[in-house]
Amino acid sequence: MASAYAGERRQFDRTIGSNQAIAHMLADMATEVEAGRALTMMAAEKLAAGEDALREITMAKLFTSETYVKVASQGMQIMGAYGYSMEYDMQRHYRDCRSATIAAGSSQMQRNLIARLMGHVVP
Numbered sequence: 001m002a003s004a005y006a007g008e009r010r011q012f013d014r015t016i017g018s019n020q021a022i023a024h025m026l027a028d029m030a031t032e033v034e035a036g037r038a039l040t041m042m043a044a045e046k047l048a049a050g051e052d053a054l055r056e057i058t059m060a061k062l063f064t065s066e067t068y069v070k071v072a073s074q075g076m077q078i079m080g081a082y083g084y085s086m087e088y089d090m091q092r093h094y095r096d097c098r099s100a101t102i103a104a105g106s107s108q109m110q111r112n113l114i115a116r117l118m119g120h121v122v123p
């Protein structure tokens with residue numbers, strides 16, 4: 001959504017996506033989303049193979065939910081006032097993403113679990 005908008009929106013006689021500050025943000029966002037997708041697929045493949053996937057599932061939940069918060073925030077920034085407007089879905093992602101790091105085990109709980117699986121005693 002942010003990428004499409006950055007390719008259309010023109011300011012100062014060029015698309016806002018042709019500004020390196022915006023283009024690099026979009027590149028980082030796409031890279032982090034793909035990394036989350038790969039982590040999720042790795043967990044799914046282990047689970048489908050009947051293996052213990054708790055570590056991968058926990059890492060995927062932590063990383064993808066925190067990435068969702070990050071890219072929704074950056075997405076809103078790139079879309080400017082339209083990102084904040086109810087006419088566009090970005091404001092919904094900006095709100096929805098906050099539930100992702102809380103529901104089904106908060107990020108703190110995911111980190112506790114990962115640390116425990118690494119052998120660290122976290123109460």
Ligand SMILES: Cc1cc2nc3c(=O)[nH]c(=O)nc-3n(C[C@H](O)[C@H](O)[C@H](O)COP(=O)(O)OP(=O)(O)OC[C@H]3O[C@@H](n4cnc5c(N)ncnc54)[C@H](O)[C@@H]3O)c2cc1C
Pocket residue numbers: 099102103104105106107108109123
């Ligand atoms: C949109 C949404 C949907 C939900 N759906 C469901 C559902 O379908 N079923 C269901 O059972 N529940 C559901 N929940 C509840 C959800 O599981 C809880 O909100 C979540 O487990 C956190 O519990 P809490 O809200 O009581 O926060 P608290 O336990 O009060 O924690 C508040 C904050 O302190 C942090 N914290 C707490 N203890 C520690 C610690 N030891 N170390 C470090 N940090 C800590 C937490 O991570 C959190 O950031 C949903 C929540 C949301 C937002």
